[in-house]
Each structure stands twice: as C-alpha cells, then as structure tokens.
Amino acid sequence: MSAGDVAALGGARLPRLGAVGMALWTVRFLVFGVVVAGIIGTIVKDRYTAAQWFDFVLFGLTIGSIYAQIALGYTMVYGVLRLINFAHGDIMMSGAFAGLFVANPLENSGFLEAHPVLGMAAILAVAMTVSGGIAVLTERIAYRPFRRVRGLAPLICAIGVSFFLEQTFRGFFGSGVKSYPDPSWQRAAFHFGGVEVPRIDVLVMVLALAFMAVLYAIVQRTRMGTAMRAVSEDPEAAALMGIDIDKVVVFTFLLGGAMAGIAGVFYAFLYKQVYFYMGFTPGIKAFGAAVLGGIGNIPGAVLGGFFLGLVESVGPTLVLDGLGIPAPYQLRDVIAYTLLIMVLIFRPEGILGERMARKRA
Amino acid sequence: MKLLRGSIATGLMFGIGGAYLALVGVLMMMQKRPVVFGAFSLGHTALLLLGLGTGAMVARHRESRAVALGLGLLAGLAAALPIALLGLTIATLPLQAIFIAASPALVHMLSFGLAPPQGAAAMLGVGSLAALSGAALAISPPRLRRAVIAGGMAVVVGGVFQELIQLILQYGGPIGAVRDFLYTWQGLRPEGAAALFLAAAAASETLSWLRGTPHAAGADERRRRRFIAAGLALLVLVLMPVLAGAYIGQVLMLVGLYILMGMGLNLEVGLAGLLDLGFVAFFAVGAYTTALLTSQSALALLHLTYWEAMPVAVLTAVVGGMLFGLPVLGVRGDYLAVATLGLGEIVRIIVLSDFAAPLLGGPQGVLDIPKPRIGSLELASPVALFYLTLVCAGVAAFIAWRLENSRLGRAWEALRDDEDVAQALGINLVRSKLLAYGLGAAFAGLAGSIFAVMLGSVYPSSFQLLISINVLALIIVGGMGSLPGVVLGAIALIALPELLREFGDYRYLFYGAVLIVMMRLKPEGLWPSEVRSRELHAAEEPADAGMIPAAERP
Numbered sequence: 032m033s034a035g036d037v038a039a040l041g042g043a044r045l046p047r048l049g050a051v052g053m054a055l056w057t058v059r060f061l062v063f064g065v066v067v068a069g070i071i072g073t074i075v076k077d078r079y080t081a082a083q084w085f086d087f088v089l090f091g092l093t094i095g096s097i098y099a100q101i102a103l104g105y106t107m108v109y110g111v112l113r114l115i116n117f118a119h120g121d122i123m124m125s126g127a128f129a130g131l132f133v134a135n136p137l138e139n140s141g142f143l144e145a146h147p148v149l150g151m152a153a154i155l156a157v158a159m160t161v162s163g164g165i166a167v168l169t170e171r172i173a174y175r176p177f178r179r180v181r182g183l184a185p186l187i188c189a190i191g192v193s194f195f196l197e198q199t200f201r202g203f204f205g206s207g208v209k210s211y212p213d214p215s216w217q218r219a220a221f222h223f224g225g226v227e228v229p230r231i232d233v234l235v236m237v238l239a240l241a242f243m244a245v246l247y248a249i250v251q252r253t254r255m256g257t258a259m260r261a262v263s264e265d266p267e268a269a270a271l272m273g274i275d276i277d278k279v280v281v282f283t284f285l286l287g288g289a290m291a292g293i294a295g296v297f298y299a300f301l302y303k304q305v306y307f308y309m310g311f312t313p314g315i316k317a318f319g320a321a322v323l324g325g326i327g328n329i330p331g332a333v334l335g336g337f338f339l340g341l342v343e344s345v346g347p348t349l350v351l352d353g354l355g356i357p358a359p360y361q362l363r364d365v366i367a368y369t370l371l372i373m374v375l376i377f378r379p380e381g382i383l384g385e386r387m388a389r390k391r392a
Numbered sequence: 393m394k395l396l397r398g399s400i401a402t403g404l405m406f407g408i409g410g411a412y413l414a415l416v417g418v419l420m421m422m423q424k425r426p427v428v429f430g431a432f433s434l435g436h437t438a439l440l441l442l443g444l445g446t447g448a449m450v451a452r453h454r455e456s457r458a459v460a461l462g463l464g465l466l467a468g469l470a471a472a473l474p475i476a477l478l479g480l481t482i483a484t485l486p487l488q489a490i491f492i493a494a495s496p497a498l499v500h501m502l503s504f505g506l507a508p509p510q511g512a513a514a515m516l517g518v519g520s521l522a523a524l525s526g527a528a529l530a531i532s533p534p535r536l537r538r539a540v541i542a543g544g545m546a547v548v549v550g551g552v553f554q555e556l557i558q559l560i561l562q563y564g565g566p567i568g569a570v571r572d573f574l575y576t577w578q579g580l581r582p583e584g585a586a587a588l589f590l591a592a593a594a595a596s597e598t599l600s601w602l603r604g605t606p607h608a609a610g611a612d613e614r615r616r617r618r619f620i621a622a623g624l625a626l627l628v629l630v631l632m633p634v635l636a637g638a639y640i641g642q643v644l645m646l647v648g649l650y651i652l653m654g655m656g657l658n659l660e661v662g663l664a665g666l667l668d669l670g671f672v673a674f675f676a677v678g679a680y681t682t683a684l685l686t687s688q689s690a691l692a693l694l695h696l697t698y699w700e701a702m703p704v705a706v707l708t709a710v711v712g713g714m715l716f717g718l719p720v721l722g723v724r725g726d727y728l729a730v731a732t733l734g735l736g737e738i739v740r741i742i743v744l745s746d747f748a749a750p751l752l753g754g755p756q757g758v759l760d761i762p763k764p765r766i767g768s769l770e771l772a773s774p775v776a777l778f779y780l781t782l783v784c785a786g787v788a789a790f791i792a793w794r795l796e797n798s799r800l801g802r803a804w805e806a807l808r809d810d811e812d813v814a815q816a817l818g819i820n821l822v823r824s825k826l827l828a829y830g831l832g833a834a835f836a837g838l839a840g841s842i843f844a845v846m847l848g849s850v851y852p853s854s855f856q857l858l859i860s861i862n863v864l865a866l867i868i869v870g871g872m873g874s875l876p877g878v879v880l881g882a883i884a885l886i887a888l889p890e891l892l893r894e895f896g897d898y899r900y901l902f903y904g905a906v907l908i909v910m911m912r913l914k915p916e917g918l919w920p921s922e923v924r925s926r927e928l929h930a931a932e933e934p935a936d937a938g939m940i941p942a943a944e945r946p
Contacts (some may be wrong), residue, residue, distance in 0.1 A: 051822050053716050104407050115726045132490055174910050184911050186726050189867060190669075191907025194861065198901035202416030206897075207490045315737075316731060358746040365741050368734040375731040376719050 055376070062373065065350070072353025079348060085226055087345045088164040093301065093338020096239035100294035102316035102324065102332035104166075104287030110263035110327040111283050112178070117189035118169060119291060120314015121196040122162050126292025127299040127309065128200055129161035130154045134296075136214035147216050148224055158296045159289040165196070166288025168369060175280075193311075201307040208255060208306045211299045235297045242293055243333055246286065250329060255282050263327060312364065316343070319371030325381030334382070343367040399450040399463040403470025403523070406446040407712070410439060413472045414502065416901065417493035423501050427551035429579030429935040434552060435501055439475070443522025444529065444786035446471040452705050460531045461524060468523020469516060473503060475588050476512035478520075483508040516917050534598055539593040546592030551580040556891060570873060622876060629883075630782065634775065641775035643890040645846065648781030649839045650886045653863045654878035655785075655792045656835025662873030662921075663801055664828035665808025667729040670716065670736025674833035676743065676855040677712040678840025681705040683758035683850045691751070691758050698764035702841050710830040711836020715831030721822060724811065736857060757851025761844050777846055784842065788835055793875055795831065804828055805873075815900070858900065862886070865903045871917020880919050 073079075091340045101123055116122075133154045137143040143150035173192045178187035221228040250256035261269040264280045270276055297303045298313060320339040324331025346366040351359035374381070413419045438603050447464035454460035478516035479502035481487065488492040503511020504518075529537055550557060552563025554575055560750030561571040574584035632640050647821050653675060660666045684693045696704075720731050742748050744755055752758065763772045764780065771777055803824045806814040844850050866885045885906070889899040910917065 051718065051721055058719055115730070173912075176912055183661070183725075184915050186667065186729055187864070188908050188911040189728075189902045190861065190864070191911065194904030195908060196904075198898065199412075199416055199903055202418070202493065202898065202901060203491050315730065315733065317806050321736075322727070349419065357748050361745040362741065362747060365738050368738050369740075372719070372731050372734045372738075375723055375727045375734075379723070381728060 034119050036283075040334065059377065062369065065354070066348055069350030069353040072355070073349055074353070076353065078352070083348075084345075087348060088341065089228065089232055091341035091344030092337060092360040093236050093340070094344060096236045096336035097294045097298050097301070097336075098242075098313065098317045098320045098340050099333040099336025100239055100243065101313060101334045103243065103329060104291045105321040106324070106326055106329060106332040107250075107259070107283050107287050109321070111259060111280055112174070114174060114185055115175075115189065115318065116166075116169075116174075116284075116287075117186065117314075118173075118193040118196055118267075118310075118311035120179050120317070121193050121200075122166050122169070122288050122310070123291040123295040123298070123313065124164035124305070124307065124310030125165045125196065126158035127305045128204060128293030128295075129292065130158040130296040130299060131169075131211060131305055132159045134212050136317075137271070138214060141211060143214050144216070150214075154296055155293055162295065163285045163289035163291030166284040166291070169196075169279060175277075187226060193314075194331060195364040197307050197310070204307070206307060208304050211303045213303055219299065221371040235301060237298060239294070242290065246290060247329060249286065255279070258316075259283055286391065316364075316371070318368050319367065319374060322371070322379065323374050323381055325383040328381065328383050331381055331383040339367060339370060342370055395459075395463065396466065399467040400470045402450050403446050403467030406442050406449070406467075407471035407474035407519075407691045410442045410471065411478045413438065414478055414498060415491050415493055418898055418901070419501065420493060420495070420498055425552060425802040425892065426579045426655075427548055428582055428585045429551075429576060431582055432539075432551075432585075436546075436550060440522050443468055443471060443519050444526035446519075447528075449519075449522030449524025449526075450523075451530040454531065455874060457531055458883060461527050464523045464527025464530075468520035468526075471523060472516045472519025478513040479515065479717065480502050480508055480512050495716055511878040515549075516534040538600060539596045540747065542596035543589035543593035546588045547578065547580070547585045550588045551624045553891060554579050554752050556640070560632070576680060615898040622879075626879070627714040632691065638774045641773065641778045643887055645774055645778040645781050647882045647886045648785050648844075649843055650780060650863065650866060651785050651879055652781070652788055652842075653836050654838035654866050654882055655788055655875065656832040656839070656859075657863045658832075658836070658867050658873065658875070659792065659795065660806070660828050662867060663796065663808065664804035664825065666825065666828055667725075667864075668832070669729050669733035669857070669864070670739070671732075671832070671836060671863060672855050672857065672859040672945070673716065673736045673739040674709045674713055674740065674836035675840040675843070675859060676739065676850075676852075677833070678705045678837030679854070680743070680752060680840075680845040681708045681837070682841040682844040683761050684752075686761055686845075687758050688760040688762060689753075689758055691698050691753050695887070698762070698845060702838070705841040706834050706837045709840070712835025713829040713831075714826050715717070716833070717826050721825055730903075733857065733860075735935065736860060740852055740855055743855070746861075753851070755852060757849055759849040761850070763845055763848070771845075774846075777842070780815075781842055784838055787837065789875060792835075796873075796875070800824065861900075861903065865907055867917075869906060869918060871920035874917060874919050874921035877917050877921070881917070884918075 101119065104119050104122070105116060108114060108119070134143065134150075136155065137150050151195075169192055173188050177188060183280065198383065201332045217231045217234070219230045220229060221233065250259060258269070258274045258279050261272065261274055262276055267278060269279075294313075295310070298309070316339060317336065320335035322335070323338060324335030325335070343363050343366050347359040347363050350366070351362055357364065410419075419435045419438060422438050423433045426432070427434055427437050446467045450463045450467040451460035454463070454704070466818075479499055482494045483499045483503070498509075499508065504514050505511075506514055529540060532540075558571060558575055558577070561567055563571075569801060574580060574588065580588070591626075629644065632644065635751070653671070656674070657668065657671050657688040660668045682698070682701045682705045684691065685696045685704060686692070686694075687697055688695070714737055716732075720728055720735070723731050743752050746754060748754070763770050763777075765771065771780055803814070803819045806817065806819055807821065807824055811821065814824075843854070847854070862885065866881035867878055868881070869884055870881030885903065889895040889902075895902075
C-alpha cells in the first residue's frame with residue numbers, strides 16, 4: 032500500500048458513503064465557514080494594533096517550540112514502536128518538577144540570578160535526567176510487555192501510566208500549584224524599533240531550536256540514530272542486521288523523555304508555575320502536532336508544533352473575536368482540539384505524509 | 393547463587409514498592425485507619441502484607457522446606473532494607489520540604505515509635521519475620537493456608553469496614569451482643585479480632601471439608617455456583633440501604649450510576665471495540681437536558697416533570713452520541729481514543745465558557761432541579777433515589793444483555809475483531825458504529841439524568857475527563873464485554889473508595905495502577921465474558937517474530 036492509498040482510505044473505508052460523506056463535508060465547510068467569517072469579522076472590526084498581533088505571533092511561536100519538543104517524543108516512540116505514549120505529557124511534567132527542585136534553591140541562593148547560563152544548565156540537566164529516566168522506566172514496566180500485542184491493551188496501559196504518574200507526583204509534592212522562580216534576566220525585554228520582545232520568549236525559542244537541532248543530528252548522524260531509523264523503517268530487517276531492538280527502544284524513550292524534560296522546564300518558566308496535571312493538555316496538543324506533521328516524521332513534528340502554537344495563539348483573536356464571542360481566550364483550547372480532531376479525521380497521514388500513518392486512520 | 397540473587401531482587405522490589413507507598417502518602421493515610429483498635433493499623437497491615445507477599449513469592453514452588461524458609465528470610469531482609477533506610481533518611485534530612493508525605497509521623501510509623509536506629513533495626517527484624525511467615529504459609533498444606541488466609545481477611549475486612557458493619561448491626565438483642573463483643577464504638581476489639589479470625593478460619597475449614605476436593609466440580613457446576621453467589625451478593629446489596637441507611641444508600645446510588653455508564657461504555661469499548669474517552673460528554677448531555685427541562689431556575693427552558701424529562705434526556709444523549717460518532721466514523725484505534733478525548737474536552741470547555749453561559753449557566757451551572765415524584769411521594773432521600781437507579785440499571789442491564797446476543801451485538805463483535813473482515817461479511821459499518829455510539833450514549837444519558845436530580849444542580853466541574861477514565865477502569869477491571877464484570881468493577885472501584893473515605897485523594901493513583909496491572913496480568917478482567925477469555929487463551933500461542941503484527945506490514 033502506498034502513501035497515496037492512505038489518502039484514499041478516508042473515502043474508501045466507508046464505501047456506501049452517501050449521507051456520511053455529506054456529513055463530513057458539512058463539517059469541513061462549517062469549520063471553514065466559521066474560520067473565514069471570524070477572520071473577516073476581525074478585519075472589519077480592526078480592534079488590534081500591529082504590535083499586538085506581533086505579540087500573538089511571537090507567543091505562538093514560543094509555545095509552539097515547546098509543543099514541537101514534546102511532539103518529537105511522540106513521533107520517535109511511534110516511529111519505533113507504533114505506540115502512542117499517552118503518558119508523554121506527564122513525562123514532561125516530571126521534568127518541570129525536577130527542574131523546580133533545582134531552580135528553587137539556586138534562586139534562593141542568588142546563583143541563578145548571578146550565573147544564568149550555569150544555572151539553566153544545571154536545571155535542564157537534572158530535568159533531562161529525571162524525565163529521561165522516568166520515560167525509560169515507563170517503557171520497561173508498562174510498554175515492553177505489550178511489544179507484540181495488538182488492539183487496545185497497550186493504549187489502555189498507557190492511559191494507566193499517565194494517571195499513575197500524575198497521581199504519584201501529586202502524592203509526592205502535593206496537589207497545589209507551585210510557582211517557578213522568576214529571575215530578573217528573564218523578565219527583561221528586547222526592544223526592536225518600538226516593539227517589545229520578552230526575553231524569556233526568545234530564550235525559550237532559541238534554546239528549543241538548538242536542542243531540536245542536536246536531536247536531529249543525533250538521529251541522523253550517530254550509529255544509534257541510524258539504528259533508530261532502521262527500526263522504524265522495518266523492525267524485522269533491522270533485527271536481522273544485528274540491531275538490538277531493545278536497546279534502540281530504550282534509547283528512543285531516553286531521548287524523547289529528555290526532550291520532554293527540557294520542554295517541561297521551558298513551559299514552567301514561561302507560565303511560572305507547575306502542578307501535577309500540567310502535562311495533560313500540552314501532551315494532547317503535542318500529540319496533535321505530531322500527527323499534523325505526519326507521525327513518525329521528525330521535521331514534521333517540529334513543523335506541526337510551531338503551526339499548532341501559532342494557531343492557538345492567534346486563533347482566539349483572529350477567529351473567535353471576529354464572531355463576537357465573549358472572552359475568546361477561554362476557548363483557546365477548543366481551537367487546538369478542533370485542529371487535532373480535524374487532522375485525525377481528515378488527514379491522519381499529516382501534512383508531510385509519512386508512510387507510517389498507514390493503517391491507523 | 394542465582395536463586396539467592398533472584399530472591400534478594402524480589403525482596404528489594406517489594407521494599408522499593410513499600411518505600412514508594414510511604415513517600416506518596418498512601419501509608420500514612422492507611423495508618424489513620426485502625427484494623428484492630430488501639431493495636432494495629434491498616435498501614436502496618438500493608439507493611440505486613442508486603443512482607444508476607446515477599447516471602448510467599450520467593451518460597452513458591454520450592455522443593456526443599458529449608459531452602460524456601462531461608463530464601464524467605466533473606467528476601468524479607470532485602471524488602472525491609474529500603475523501607476528502613478527511608479525511615480532513617482527522613483529522620484535525618486529535611487526531606488519534607490520536597491516530599492510532603494515525609495513527615496515526622498511517617499518516621500514514627502516506620503520506626504514503630506522507637507528512636508531512628510533502633511526503629512530501622514526493628515523494621516529489618518519485622519520484615520524478615522513477616523517474610524519468613526509468608527514463606528512458611530506458602531509451603532504449608534493448602535487447607536491450612538486457606539484457613540489462615542480466610543481468618544486474616546476476615547479480621548482486615550471486619551476492622552477496616554467497622555463503621556459500615558456496625559451500622560448494619562444496629563440492633564439490640566443477640567445481634568447487639570455480638571456487635572458489642574466484637575467492637576467498641578471506635579473499632580474492632582483485640583478479642584473480637586481473635587474471634588473473627590477463628591470463626592473465619594473454622595468456616596473456611598468446614599467449607600473445604602463439605603466441598604471435598606474443590607476442583608472436582610465441572611465447569612458448569614462452578615459457573616452455576618458463581619452465579620448463585622453473585623445473585624446472593626446482589627440481593628444483599630439491594631437490601632443494604634434499607635438496613636444501613638442513607639450513607640450506604642448514597643454510596644450504592646453512585647455505584648448504580650457507574651454501572652449504568654459502565655454498561656454503556658461496555659457496548660462501545662467491550663463489544664464494538666471503539667475506545668471512547670469522551671464518554672463523559674453523554675453523561676453531561678443527559679444531566680444538562682434534565683436540568684434545563686425541569687429546573688426552577690431562570691435558565692430552564694420548560695418545566696416538565698422528571699418522568700417527562702428523562703426520556704427526552706436519553707433521546708438527546710442518543711442523538712448527541714450519533715452526532716459525536718459521525719465525524720469519527722473512519723478513525724480507528726489510538727487515533728479514535730484521542731479524537732474522542734478531544735471532542736469530550738471541547739464539550740466541557742464550551743460548557744464552562746462565557747460563550748455558552750447564557751444557555752448553560754457557565755461554571756455555576758443550572759440549579760434548583762426538583763426531585764422526581766411518584767404521585768405525592770417525592771423521591772428525595774438517597775435511598776429512594778438508589779431504588780430509582782436500581783430499577784433503571786435493571787432495565788438497562790436487560791437491554792444490554794439482549795443487545796449482546798442480538799444480531800447487532802454480533803455485528804459489533806465482528807467489527808471489534810476486524811473491521812475489514814466485518815465489512816466484507818456484509819456488516820454495515822456506518823450503521824453499527826453509529827448505533828454503538830448512540831446506544832452507549834443512551835445509558836450515559838440516563839445516568840446523567842439521575843445524577844442531575846441526585847445533586848439537584850449540574851455544573852461543568854462534575855463532567856471531567858476523569859469520569860470517562862473511571863468508567864473505563866471499571867469495565868477493564870470487570871472484564872471488557874462482560875455485564876457481571878461491570879457490576880463487579882463498579883463495586884470494586886466506586887464503592888470501596890467511597891467507603892474508605894480517606895482513600896479519596898488516592899483513588900486515581902489506584903486507578904492508574906489498576907489499569908496497568910490488569911492489562912499486564914489479567915487483560916480479560918476479573919469476570920470475563922466467555923468469548924473474551926476464549927480469545928485471549930487462543931492468542932497465547934507463540935507470537936509473531938516481528939514487533940508489528942503481519943497485518944500491519946506492507
């Protein structure tokens with residue numbers, strides 16, 4: 032089956048389409064109509080300044096870079112195991128918590144204030160280690176036994192892992208919201224000809240891009256990365272070539288988990304708070320980003336993350352405000368989830384169409 | 393040597409598990425509930441059980457008694473080590489700044505009230521003794537073992553559920569005398585515990601004597617027995633609220649609601665194989681429809697009686713279910729789970745938003761929902777509402793049972809096993825799937841409708857994703873596709889945490905653990921449907937060499 036057939040599947044799946052097909056087309060037109068009407072409404076009302084739009088876009092790209100990092104974990108794990116690591120968002124949460132327990136003492140002692148680079152390096156290193164470790168542990172305990180099982184069991188187990196992790200952190204550290212340190216060098220802003228750019232946004236985005244570049248290099252250049260790609264291409268053939276699949280899987284979880292840990296720290300620095308449930312929503316959204324970019328496709332996941340961040344940041348004002356909906360920001364997540372569902376329904380192979388999406392739709 | 397290492401590893405695993413329970417706060421929570429009042433808490437029981445389990449685990453299937461006991465002792469030491477170390481660490485380092493459960497009270501519990509070093513030594517001693525007993529139990533003759541286990545269980549159940557049991561035994565005369573012998577008003581007396589232990593052990597002994605060899609009974613006979621036992625248990629449940637009052641009524645009512653929802657989700661997940669994580673949306677639809685149709689508040693659309701509103705609520709849920717199912721018809725497996733989760737979240741966020749507030753009341757929701765009436769009788773008390781739930785659940789169970797064996801039920805099962813083959817066999821996928829969503833939603837809508845009158849108001853925070861996970865967990869525990877399993881699962885996952893109130897904070901931790909453990913050890917559930925268990929046992933043949941089943945390879 033080629034990638035082209037996958038696109039056709041959406042239609043071929045239900046041959047006596049008739050009413051259903053019409054309904055699906057109605058959904059498309061409805062969403063499209065709402066979006067267009069909203070945009071026109073916003074343009075007509077013209078309530079926002081260019082600087083405000085710039086803010087929306089910048090924040091969208093910033094949060095998008097975090098989604099992209101999380102999405103990488105989904106995509107890589109899916110690549111080698113054909114499994115959706117439902118608990119990936121919670122692994123990101125574990126990174127945020129681990130970072131907090133380093134960041135707090137560093138901030139209190141003034142170290143983070145005085146040595147931003149060293150401080151951040153320490154926080155990120157601990158976060159990466161903890162969340163990478165938890166990801167590997169998760170794989171060992173909950174996912175490995177299901178390597179050869181088809182059907183719902185692995186997914187249900189993954190849902191269980193997600194809850195288990197959340198509640199474990201709740202039990203360990205309490206259910207309250209903990210605030211993240213706010214060093215002064217993060218609060219400052221750059222000025223570009225009248226436009227104010229918060230420094231933390233730039234920092235997060237640049238660092239996220241740098242880490243993603245490192246990850247890409249690891250996957251493309253190292254022996255282990257080559258093994259990973261081989262396994263995701265064809266696990267049987269890879270095993271016959273002498274690749275230790277277990278090792279590759281562990282490495283994949285480690286890499287994805289560490290990336291999620293970094294994302295967790297950035298997310299926490301951006302919103303200045305952590306709590307045990309914080310990984311859920313970004314996790315689901317990042318999954319959407321991974322599917323959007325074509326699950327199993329690494330550059331696709333990055334692209335999908337940025338796209339999703341942009342849409343959910345610009346969307347409330349661009350679309351909902353124009354429709355006259357009160358407090359459009361409340362519905363921000365609705366936009367993200369709608370995008371996710373639309374992708375799952377209409378283009379499960381994603382924008383960059385990866386052959387791995389076959390059979391999933 | 394390998395044996396030694398294996399036993400130590402097993403012991404350490406149990407010990408780390410115990411340390412985890414301590415750090416996550418479960419142990420302290422259990423510590424607050426006495427088993428034998430003034431003498432023995434549930435927390436210590438848990439530690440004891442860990443020790444016993446360690447010993448039993450390593451001693452199982454050993455030829456030589458000495459080896460079994462020696463390994464048990466060793467594993468017990470290994471198991472006590474992490475816990476003792478944890479106690480010492482907490483006593484010396486200010487860990488509570490990070491781990492909120494690492495309190496002085498925990499140290500006190502882990503060191504049995506002794507100073508830290510002596511306490512750690514005591515923990516090692518107790519651990520090895522417990523494991524030794526566990527090992528001894530594991531290699532003792534089965535009848536003795538059964539009797540001891542029955543006795544121990546009786547004491548734990550009698551002690552942990554003492555409030556409930558005392559509520560039930562609220563009589564004078566001989567029953568009162570028994571109660572006063574067993575319990576003070578605070579909990580089980582030591583002599584009561586001893587009596588319970590002996591009584592249960594004797595009962596177990598008598599039973600095994602009466603039954604002769606337990607495995608001689610044929611499969612049919614065993615099934616019949618199981619159904620008789622289940623019927624009796626159900627009868628007790630049904631009569632319980634009358635005997636034990638409003639609190640139990642309230643708990644059982646919740647169980648009833650979850651059974652209703654469980655049966656609904658069971659149609660979708662268990663029969664049709666459609667993993668729906670947005671199931672709570674239908675529950676919300678039923679609740680909000682009832683609220684808007686009957687409420688006395690300004691948001692009400694009509695002022696119907698409950699009996700008029702309920703069918704409308706169910707119908708709305710069916711329509712909602714079909715509309716919900718329509719767009720995701722072509723989506724399968726994991727993607728379906730995430731898509732439905734997204735749909736459910738969208739519903740919740742919209743209900744919560746200012747956008748929908750003029751219609752649905754926003755975060756405050758809809759208030760002033762009147763209780764249902766039959767003639768002049770108002771079904772206001774939890775017990776009365778429980779019986780309403782029970783009747784509804786009974787009708788729903790009958791429908792679900794008939795559906796399971798109908799043409800449609802078979803079509804769902806075919807669809808679950810392989811969509812493409814089902815389609816090739818002439819099953820109308822669109823119709824079957826939409827009916828699964830619609831009928832599943834009907835059950836949830838009914839539950840939501842009762843839920844609305846139970847609370848007297850509906851608000852969005854009652855309709856979290858957690859409800860969907862609850863329902864999913866209970867059908868997994870009971871066994872996917874199995875009706876009695878739904879009842880069993882609801883009792884285990886809803887009634888137990890409600891009865892052990894301090895459990896509340898940790899119930900989702902246990903749900904998560906339960907999902908993982910069930911999927912790994914007993915994926916067919918505690919009371920599997922016959923088809924399911926047959927399938928799973930057929931699947932035990934050697935699996936494919938590759939990681940991906942043949943069907944997925946190009």
